[in-house]
Amino acid sequence: xxxxxxxxxxxxxxxxxxxxxxxxSLGGPVLALAVQNLVSPPVLFFGMGLGAxxxxxxxxxxxxxxxxxxxxxxxxxxxxxxxxVAHQGLTLTLVATIAAGIALSGGLPFLAYAFLRNVAGLDHxxxxxxxxxxxxxxxVTFVAxxxxxxxxxxxxxxxxxxxxxxxxxxxxxxxxxxxRTGRDRAEGEMPKDFLREIALNGSIVALLGAFAVGCITGExxxxxxxxxxxxxxxxxxxxxxxxxxxxxxxxxxxxWKSLSVPVAAFAWVMPLVGAALAAALAWLIGLRAGSxxxxxxxxxxxxxxxxxxxxxxxxxxxxxxxxxxxSLGLTFPFNLTVGIPLYIAAAQMIAE
Amino acid sequence: xxMFAKKRVEIxxxxxxxxxxxxxxxxxxxxxxxxxxxxxxxxxxGQWDSxxxxxxxxxxxALWCIVDxxxxxxxxxxxxxxxxxxxxxxxxxxxxxxxxxxx
Numbered sequence: 001x002x003x004x005x006x007x008x009x010x011x012x013x014x015x016x017x018x019x020x021x022x023x024x025s026l027g028g029p030v031l032a033l034a035v036q037n038l039v040s041p042p043v044l045f046f047g048m049g050l051g052a053x054x055x056x057x058x059x060x061x062x063x064x065x066x067x068x069x070x071x072x073x074x075x076x077x078x079x080x081x082x083x084x085v086a087h088q089g090l091t092l093t094l095v096a097t098i099a100a101g102i103a104l105s106g107g108l109p110f111l112a113y114a115f116l117r118n119v120a121g122l123d124h125x126x127x128x129x130x131x132x133x134x135x136x137x138x139x140v141t142f143v144a145x146x147x148x149x150x151x152x153x154x155x156x157x158x159x160x161x162x163x164x165x166x167x168x169x170x171x172x173x174x175x176x177x178x179x180r181t182g183r184d185r186a187e188g189e190m191p192k193d194f195l196r197e198i199a200l201n202g203s204i205v206a207l208l209g210a211f212a213v214g215c216i217t218g219e220x221x222x223x224x225x226x227x228x229x230x231x232x233x234x235x236x237x238x239x240x241x242x243x244x245x246x247x248x249x250x251x252x253x254x255x256w257k258s259l260s261v262p263v264a265a266f267a268w269v270m271p272l273v274g275a276a277l278a279a280a281l282a283w284l285i286g287l288r289a290g291s292x293x294x295x296x297x298x299x300x301x302x303x304x305x306x307x308x309x310x311x312x313x314x315x316x317x318x319x320x321x322x323x324x325x326x327s328l329g330l331t332f333p334f335n336l337t338v339g340i341p342l343y344i345a346a347a348q349m350i351a352e
Numbered sequence: 353x354x355m356f357a358k359k360r361v362e363i364x365x366x367x368x369x370x371x372x373x374x375x376x377x378x379x380x381x382x383x384x385x386x387x388x389x390x391x392x393x394x395x396x397x398g399q400w401d402s403x404x405x406x407x408x409x410x411x412x413x414a415l416w417c418i419v420d421x422x423x424x425x426x427x428x429x430x431x432x433x434x435x436x437x438x439x440x441x442x443x444x445x446x447x448x449x450x451x452x453x454x455x
Contacts, residue, residue, distance in 0.1 A: 060403035063411070070406040193372070202408070243404045254398050308409030312368040316437045320409055321397065 033341035037148060043336055045238040049245020050333070054253060061243040069240040070305065074203055075210040076229040076236075077143055077161055082214020083222040084158020093285060094159045097295065100281040101163040104299050106170035108274050109135040113178050115270065120262035122322075128179035129311045129318035133327045134270050135171025136303035137164055139207070140244065141335045143237065145297040148340050149290050154348075156290030160298075165207045167298055169198055172310045179315055197313060203306050248329045255325030263322070267330035271300035275343055283350050293347035300339055302327035356452035359424045360416060363431060364390070364441040367411035373434050377417065380430045383455060385417035397439065412440070418447060418455050 037043060052059045061069075085094075109131035116127035142164050149156050214221065222230075278299030282292035304327045311318055365373055370387065377385055390412040392401040402411050419427055424444065431442060449455060 060401070063402045063405055066404045066406045243406070246404050247406075250401070305407040309368045309407050312366055312409050312438070313372075319397075324409070 031341075033148070033152070033344060034338065036151075037341055038337055040147075041234070041238050042144065042147075042241045046241040046245040046248075046333065046336065049242040049247075050249045050252075051245075053246045053249025056253075060246060061239065066240075066243045069236055069243065070203070071206055072236050073143065073233075073240060074139060074206040076233055077139065077146075078165075078207040078210030079214040079225065079229055080222070081158050081161025082211040082216075083218055084214075085162065085211075086215045086218035088158060091159075093287070094157075094162070096285045097157075097159070097163050097282075097287065097291070098166045100278075100285060100295070101167040101298065102170050104274070104278055104281065104295075105135045105137070105167040106174050107135070108270075108277070108299065109171050109174035109178060111273060112266075112270055115266055115273075116263065120260065120266050122260075122263055125179060125315060125318050126322050128175050129315045129320075130266075130323045130326060131178060132171050132175025132311060133304070133307045133323045134274065134302045134331075135167075135174055136169070136307045137167045137298045138301035138303055138327070138332060138335075139164065139203070139305070140237075140240070141297055141301035141332060141339075142294065144336055145294055145340050145343070148344060149293060152344070154290040154293070154344070155288065156294050157288070160291055160294045161207070161211060163295065164298055165204060165211065168201075168204050168207075168303070168306050171303070172198055172307060172314070175307075175311070176314055194314065198310055201306050201309070244328065244332070248332065251321065251325045252329040255321040255329065258319060258322050259325060263326070264330060267302075267326040268334050270302070271331055271335055271339055274299035274301075275339070275346070279346060279350055282347070287351065289344075289348045289351035292351050293344045296343040296347060297335065297340065300331075300343065301335055302331045304328040304332065353450060355448035355450060357421065358418050358447055358449050358452070358455050359421050360418050360445050360447040361424070361427065361431070362441075362443045362445070363415045363435065365413055365415060365435060366409075366439050367413060368408050369434060369438055369440075370413050370415075373415065373431065376430050376434055377415075377427075380427055381423070382417050382419060382427065385415055387413050387415045389413055395439065418449060420452075420455055 049059075109128075112131035112134040113127050116122040116130055117124070120127075122130065142161075146156065146160075217224075275296040278296045279292060282295045287295065304324060308320055308324055311323065312320060363373065374385065374387070390402065392399075392403075393412065394400070400410075400412070405411055417427075428442070428444070435442060
């Protein structure tokens with residue numbers, strides 16, 4: 001029961017009815033929300049996929065359907081964000097939040113690289129590639145957070161989807177910069193078409209395109225698409241997460257050999273670092289609790305769709321299994337189960 | 353029927369690189385090629401499967417083209433500039449065709 005059930009999921013509800021445990025001290029609500037989060041269908045379907053894959057079941061989602069589901073989710077969240085911005089209009093806070101998002105996406109890879117090189121002892125080129133994944137964002141983690149917020153009736157701003165889109169790519173360029181300038185200088189490729197390949201990456205075009213359509217059509221468009229983009233969303237998300245679980249399990253099964261303990265630990269430390277920095281920026285901007293929690297989630301999550309493809313083009317010497325096992329196999333489940341309740345509790349304390 | 357000797361180049365390549373490769377083939381003057389998606393396989397990095405994959409980082413394609421032996425070296429150099437450090441395979445075999453003017 002994580003999903004959005006109403007159109008105006010964040011329309012001004014300053015004194016929304018909150019479940020009583022939210023008002024309690026930190027330990028209680030975090031635990032209650034964590035348990036609630038763990039037994040929601042999307043998380044359980046993810047666990048089911050993970051278990052099936054680790055147990056070597058032949059359960060699988062056909063590639064074409066998996067790609068459709070990913071497209072559907074991007075279009076749905078893009079459209080809803082756009083419709084919400086059409087409702088609220090542009091504000092200075094929006095611009096400041098997008099700037100904060102870009103700074104996070106561009107800056108986090110440097111911290112991630114420093115940790116991976118100096119603490120985890122990963123080699124230069126793989127550290128640069130992994131760092132790029134951790135600056136960028138995971139759209140599905142974003143969706144899970146917005147679902148949890150809706151369930152708690154904690155309002156957040158619709159433009160956060162634009163912030164998410166803006167955070168997809170800066171990390172890619174930071175990773176390339178690191179790869180090209182590090183002590184053990186490795187060549188990062190930046191051929192003439194690379195900028196276009198990154199900027200017009202399919203997932204970004206789908207997200208921003210749907211955002212634009214949502215902005216233009218507003219509430220009227222939302223009413224006409226509600227049965228498809230909103231009511232059916234939770235079901236599609238469950239199948240998508242089942243697939244993610246299957247892929248994560250496959251990655252863990254084959255990829256654990258290329259991971260050392262400190263590198264694996266990075267996958268659980270880095271989300272906390274990213275979330276803490278995002279929280280500081282959200283506090284400076286003065287975001288409300290819901291939006292603070294979303295920005296923290298964006299800072300904490302790691303990409304497993306857009307950045308891996310970009311790294312194959314730009315840093316082919318990096319081993320894709322390392323980054324994907326870390327971001328999808330370890331960080332994504334961490335954020336889904338532990339991270340989301342933690343970020344919500346922290347955001348409520350910060351924004352008060 | 354008279355047959356003419358040509359070279360058949362087969363390239364297995366990652367999804368992310370496919371467009372760069374086909375662009376390069378076109379600019380190298382290759383008159384035609386065919387591309388098919390691969391379902392699963394095994395290589396140096398272990399077993400892989402296209403099922404359930406969502407990003408452009410996963411997935412492999414096979415590309416075939418038939419060229420005149422005189423153009424083979426130039427073509428392979430152009431191809432190698434793209435695939436040398438990527439996952440994949442390049443192989444060349446002798447084939448015979450009926451209509452040589454097409455290649």
